[in-house]
Amino acid sequence: IAGITQAPTSQILAAGRRMTLRCTQDMRHNAMYWYRQDLGLGLRLIHYSNTAGTTGKGEVPDGYSVSRANTDDFPLTLASAVPSQTSVYFCASSGLADTGELFFGEGSRLTVL
Amino acid sequence: GQNIDQPTEMTATEGAIVQINCTYQTSGFNGLFWYQQHAGEAPTFLSYNVLDGLEEKGRFSSFLSRSKGYSYLLLKELQMKDSASYLCAVRDSNYQLIWGAGTKLIIKP
Numbered sequence: 001i002a003g004i005t006q007a008p009t010s011q012i013l014a015a016g017r018r019m020t021l022r023c024t025q026d027m028r029h030n031a032m033y034w035y036r037q038d039l040g041l042g043l044r045l046i047h048y049s050n051t052a053g054t055t056g057k058g059e060v061p062d063g064y065s066v067s068r069a070n071t072d073d074f075p076l077t078l079a080s081a082v083p084s085q086t087s088v089y090f091c092a093s094s095g096l097a098d099t100g101e102l103f104f105g106e107g108s109r110l111t112v113l
Numbered sequence: 114g115q116n117i118d119q120p121t122e123m124t125a126t127e128g129a130i131v132q133i134n135c136t137y138q139t140s141g142f143n144g145l146f147w148y149q150q151h152a153g154e155a156p157t158f159l160s161y162n163v164l165d166g167l168e169e170k171g172r173f174s175s176f177l178s179r180s181k182g183y184s185y186l187l188l189k190e191l192q193m194k195d196s197a198s199y200l201c202a203v204r205d206s207n208y209q210l211i212w213g214a215g216t217k218l219i220i221k222p
Contacts, residue, residue: 042117042212043156043200058209090155100204101146104155 003027006091006105013081013112021076021108023091031094032074033058033102034066036087043090049074081112115139117213119201124219125191133186133199133216141206147175147186148200150215156200160186188218196220 004025013019025032030051035043045058049068063085065077074093078085088109092102116138125131137145144163148156162168162177162184174187186199198215205211 040121040214042214043202043210044212045209099144099146099158099161100208101158101161102148102156102210104157106155 004091004093004103004105006089006108008108009106010109011111013110015082015112016080019078019081019110021078021089021091021110023074023076023105024072025074025091025093025103026072027093027095027103028071029093029095029103030071032068033092033094034064034074034076035090035092036060037090037107038087046076046089078110081110083112086110086112115203115205115211117201117203117211119199119213119216121214122217122219124221125188127191127193127220127222129191130187130189131191131218133188133201133218135184135186135201135213137182137184137201137203137211137213139203139205139211142179143204143206143208145175145177145184146202146204146210147173147184148202149197150200151197159199191220193220193222 007022033048034046044060047066049055052071091105119135147159150156160175167176172189177184198217200215201213202210
C-alpha cells in the first residue's frame with residue numbers, strides 16, 4: 001500500500017441498503033477526511049477525524065457515519081442509502097507539513113438507485 | 114456565508130499562458146490552496162499561499178492578495194496534459210477547507 005487506498009472503486013446500490021466505503025492510509029497521518037464531489041459543486045466535507053479515537057461532523061453529515069478505531073482506517077457508512085447520496089466519495093488525509101496539504105484516495109463512485 | 118468563486122471553464126492553446134482566478138469570502142483565513150484534478154482521478158496538491166505575493170513552482174505560479182480576497186493560478190508553456198480541473202480552496206478560521214467548484218481547463222493544439 002502506498003498512500004491512501006479506497007474500496008470499492010465503484011458500486012451500484014439499491015436504496016435502503018447499508019454500505020460501507022473503506023479507506024486506509026499508510027502515511028501515519030493524524031487527520032483524515034471524507035468528501036463528496038458532485039458536478040458543479042465544490043468538494044463538500046462529510047466527516048473528519050483529527051486523530052484516532054475522535055471524529056467530527058463536516059458540512060453534510062446527515063445520513064453518514066464514521067469511525068476511527070486506529071490511525072490507518074477511516075470507514076464511511078451509509079446506514080440506509082438514498083438516491084441523493086449518489087456521488088463520488090473521496091477519502092483524504094493530512095500530516096504535519098506546514099501547509100497541511102491533503103492527500104486523496106482515488107475515489108469511490110457510488111450510485112444509489 | 115462562505116464562498117469561493119472561480120470560472121467554470123476556460124480554453125487555452127498549447128504553448129500559451131493562462132491565468133485562473135479565484136475570489137473568496139470566508140470566516141477568517143489560514144491559507145489558500147490550488148489542486149489539480151484530471152477527469153476521473155483524485156485531486157493532487159499544486160500550491161499553497163498564506164502570505165501575499167507570488168509563489169513560483171516550475172511552470173505553475175500562484176498569487177495571493179489577502180486584502181482583496183483574491184488569488185490566481187498562472188500556468189505557462191501549456192501542455193496537453195494540463196487539461197484538467199483546477200480547484201481553489203481556502204482554510205478558514207476553524208482550519209476547515211472551503212472549496213470552489215473548480216475550473217475546467219481545456220487545452221487546444
